[in-house]
Amino acid sequence: MIFEHHILYFKPHCPYCERVLEFCRRNSVSLVMKNISTDRSAFEELVQVGGKSQVPCLVHGGKALYESQDIIEYFVDKIEKER
Numbered sequence: 001m002i003f004e005h006h007i008l009y010f011k012p013h014c015p016y017c018e019r020v021l022e023f024c025r026r027n028s029v030s031l032v033m034k035n036i037s038t039d040r041s042a043f044e045e046l047v048q049v050g051g052k053s054q055v056p057c058l059v060h061g062g063k064a065l066y067e068s069q070d071i072i073e074y075f076v077d078k079i080e081k082e083r
């Protein structure tokens with residue numbers, strides 16, 4: 001499923017990010033992903049929208065969702081509604 005206008009901020013070696021990334025891979029969730037450890041402007045963008053640099057973070061419509069479990073539940077909900 002394509003999630004337009006959604007951005008997932010992550011960094012490598014983060015177990016919480018890996019949980020969300022694995023969910024995306026397994027469920028064919030397609031969206032823009034930005035690695036804040038290699039992309040300085042993505043890091044700044046994240047802090048500007050969400051107020052902190054914690055990852056994973058899903059940004060959509062100017063809102064930041066920070067908890068990995070909440071992000072996965074958000075995707076599950078959207079996928080189920082699509083069925």
Ligand SMILES: N[C@@H](CCC(=O)N[C@@H](CS)C(=O)NCC(=O)O)C(=O)O
Pocket residue numbers: 013014015016017052053054055056066067068069
């Ligand atoms: N409870 C959060 C934990 C996320 C977390 O601790 N992320 C770490 C990286 S593994 C982080 O971003 N720490 C830096 C910060 O909080 O700015 C979740 O499940 O997503």
